[in-house]
Amino acid sequence: MITPSHHELSEDGMREYPANETALERYSFHQLMRSRYHAFWFHLEQGLSRARGVYHERPAGELTALSLAQRVKIDGLRRRFGVRFEWHCEEKTALKCYDDYLDILDQAWTAWCPFVMPAPVLAWRLPLSTFSPLTVFSRIAVNLNRQGRFVMVNQGPEESEIAMALCHQAGLKLQSFCEVRSTIRQRLVPPVVSSWIRN
Numbered sequence: 001m002i003t004p005s006h007h008e009l010s011e012d013g014m015r016e017y018p019a020n021e022t023a024l025e026r027y028s029f030h031q032l033m034r035s036r037y038h039a040f041w042f043h044l045e046q047g048l049s050r051a052r053g054v055y056h057e058r059p060a061g062e063l064t065a066l067s068l069a070q071r072v073k074i075d076g077l078r079r080r081f082g083v084r085f086e087w088h089c090e091e092k093t094a095l096k097c098y099d100d101y102l103d104i105l106d107q108a109w110t111a112w113c114p115f116v117m118p119a120p121v122l123a124w125r126l127p128l129s130t131f132s133p134l135t136v137f138s139r140i141a142v143n144l145n146r147q148g149r150f151v152m153v154n155q156g157p158e159e160s161e162i163a164m165a166l167c168h169q170a171g172l173k174l175q176s177f178c179e180v181r182s183t184i185r186q187r188l189v190p191p192v193v194s195s196w197i198r199n
Contacts, residue, residue, distance in 0.1 A: 027128060031118055039127030060091035073184050077102050099184040104191055110151040116163045120155075133163075137170035141198060149175070150196040156189030164194065172196040
């Protein structure tokens with residue numbers, strides 16, 4: 001975990017960290033302010049969630065405005081995995097579950113999308129104190145058995161490069177990787193699937 005308040009701002013507005021901390025752990029002043037804002041609400045939500053109970057989305061029932069190709073793909077995923085997200089989630093959430101998770105899972109058979117950059121952490125309204133990617137990858141490397149395989153999905157080549165560097169640092173060895181070009185929805189960047197074993 002990082003305590004950003006103990007570090008000084010450099011001329012470019014970025015936090016300076018000791019040499020043993022990676023460039024991934026340098027946050028801008030704006031990122032730190034957003035993180036503190038999210039931390040306040042994050043901890044408040046945790047305290048209030050017990051009294052409020054579990055939030056349930058209003059189920060969509062059916063997905064609308066799908067192209068024929070999207071409908072065929074989703075129907076295939078429903079049959080293969082025996083799920084209907086729209087019976088439990090809003091349409092936007094259901095479509096993301098089919099596209100962002102199940103479709104990639106179907107193509108890669110195992111998937112995990114770690115946070116490796118601070119921007120997605122903040123986009124999910126989480127404080128940066130929850131962001132420790134090298135720790136996560138190190139735990140994966142320790143917990144992975146000798147015959148095990150870790151399959152990772154990243155959102156685009158930039159995120160994938162950062163994640164791959166972290167995997168190497170954590171003691172994992174790359175077996176293969178590829179970009180997934182065929183997805184339910186059009187994406188700005190293709191997901192990258194990579195397969196790893198222990199070194």
